Amino acid sequence: MPIKKKHHERIDKKKIKLITFLSFLMGVGGSSLYYIISSYLEESVGEANVGIVYSFTYLALFFLLLNFHKLINKFGKARIFFVLQFVKIVILTMLGILPVASFDAVLVVGFLMLSYITWVEMDIILESFSMDKVSGRIRGLYLVAHSLGYMVGPIVSTQLLGKFGFPSVFLFGMLLNSIFFIVTLLHFRMMKAEMREVPGIRKLMKKVMADKNLRGIYIVSTVLEIFYTLMVVYMPIYLLNQGLSWAQIGLIISLIHVPYLVLQYPAGMLADRKFGEKEMIIGSLLLLGFSTTYIYSIESPSFFVWLAVLMVTRVGASILEILRDSYFYKQVDAGDIDVIDFFRTASPVAFILGPMFASLILLFFSMKAVFIFTGMVMFLGIVPAMGLVDNLSEEEIMIKNGAKTAGNRWNFWRALERRFDIRKMIKTGKF
Template identity: 30%
Template sequence: MLAVNVSDTRRKIYVSNFFFSLQFGLAFFFNATFLSSLGLSEKMVGIVFALSYAASLVLLFSVPLLLRKFGNYSLFFSSSVFLVCVSALLAFSLSPIASVLLVATLIVLNIFLYTLLDIFLESAVDSTDGIGKEHGLFLTVTHGGRIVAQLAAGTLLLWGGFTYLYGTVAGVVIILAFITAFFLRNVREPVYEKLDFASVLLRLYYSTDMRHVFKLQFLLYLFYSIMAVYTPIYLYEYVGLSLGEMGIVFAIMLAPFFLLEILIGKFEDVRGEKGVLMYGFLILAVTTAALSLISTSSIVIWTVALFATRIGALMVEMGNDVYFFKHIDASKAAEVAAFRALFPLAFAIGPFLGVVLLFFIPLYAIFASVGVIMLLGLVTARTLTDIH
């Protein structure tokens, strides 16, 4: 096998992550709107998303077995090629049933590929001391790609609707597949051990702080899952924003993840992770609930309001990640895998929760409901042991 420079390998992984995040961001906030345009009700859209993420959760628990059998490179490349085919088919006007199945497959493949990309990064970091820094850079590239995607999505939707959007997704994934084939072939494949999730449950049972950290992460992902499905539908169907305007709104909405990480990091140095989590959940709860009170169709007001919710989300994400990795070292693969699995778990439950709520409340009130749920995070964060 060829000798590979680790630093050079990481740069190639960052480039791969940018293109992955670009294609992911192009479709992420518009899949729900696309399904709605096919004639699916808000409840049916929620069910499609919930089932898709439930399927991705099952696949995620199969990752250790698949890695031992095929290796990360082969899985990532073959899944990328499959994603090209799925995205290209979505660019054509197919039957509603076929389109729904393709969107579900696209969601599952994206969750799977993101997990494999994260494993590429861990394989390229040769010391536990560099994990935090590398994950920070990895997340910065991720958010940068998604912001660019939102700006591009608005233009693509104006030019050619969903045909151009999904066609561009396919084109970006082709680039990702080429990068994988030529630059990630020689990334070191570690020994993939069988994960013992029973030990994770035992640790959560005996560690109150770890149990609460998992709860907080689940709540954050629950927020993302409900907002990702119902915010685009509400802005398009009820507020009356065009698809192009929505792209601009979502790009600015995500800006805190790219612009405010250093500032919030300094705030974390002063207040500690517990303080950041408490303030983060308070901001998240208040700003999300306030969305239910907005009756205007002003793009400026909606942009500012959604931007504010992501400041709270960023504080929660940063505070919880740091707190988690202060309790877990790199050898605790089962804990890290279980922590990752909270994403598809929450995204499977969140849309179903939204469907249930919509039987009792109108769509605009779902934001107030999510805000109230986020207050549980504030209560839980207060019970954490302050390790600042």
């Protein structure tokens, strides 16, 4: 079923600005907790069980997202949203005032799941007030605000942790989530679900897989999330083995978010006005593949060498992230809650598949091989990316309508697409 046939749009600039501010709050609140949760779980359930907690969380999240549209349809978008926000505040309060115990793992699982669901719901809310022709710019600004929050959060949480311990970090998170709850309650309490149907899991997957653009961008999204998963899990360990300190690693983690602040809005604007998303998606996957694979060859305790290499990987990742979102949200609107929920299962799928394959690799090779594997996955992502039908930019629409003459770049990419038809190449085996 083509999603585009049911495309409805309206733009509300005030709401978009407010949602962008809320994205910053989510970034600060999320990153202030995500980086310390592993250490907290180590105290509550033991080092050996930390991985089990994360695996269970993302497996449960995967199935929840596949069925989340049914809950929204039954109880309403607003009711579900605010109940979950309130539960998250209660969880953070309990983590902040109760002594460390094994039961805390249940609370942590609840917090992680609700945090991701919040991100998905904010995606849906933002789509309700967006328009396709400016989607790249809107999404770019939204992600820039979130990335800025991600830079601030770890600085605050590590200071609180060093002076007052884990309870202070959880209570800080509770305070931010309370502000988030109040602001959303005041401005979005009247929002309504616009879903058109309530398909089962099998029908939903068939619906997405039948649309080559949705299928292709979902695979690209999963590839990007595998990169994030493996880099988050294995990069700090590898850097420690290279001789860097935790203080240096923490600084690197903060600084590599700079490309997200600098590049995402301009990349979204270029996609809207000049190029469309497809060409830049392919380019960013190439950059990610080469830069991640290059990590295999580095043996150095130098802070600046690692900062430079990891910064290049994040240049590719930051551009791919905004283009992925921009492309996808031009295929759907706020009524396609089921498709949006399915699209966001890419992260839990990556968190299940990535470490599983990495663990198999580590049975036979050193940790360096994980980065070769990650780079190869990025290159494989180019195949579905080349099969995408590009969203036309403002300039390309003018060229198509005869209002502007095509430049050499535009003719080159159209000729390249005709020359390398991915579906034909796969069927015939001929280039």
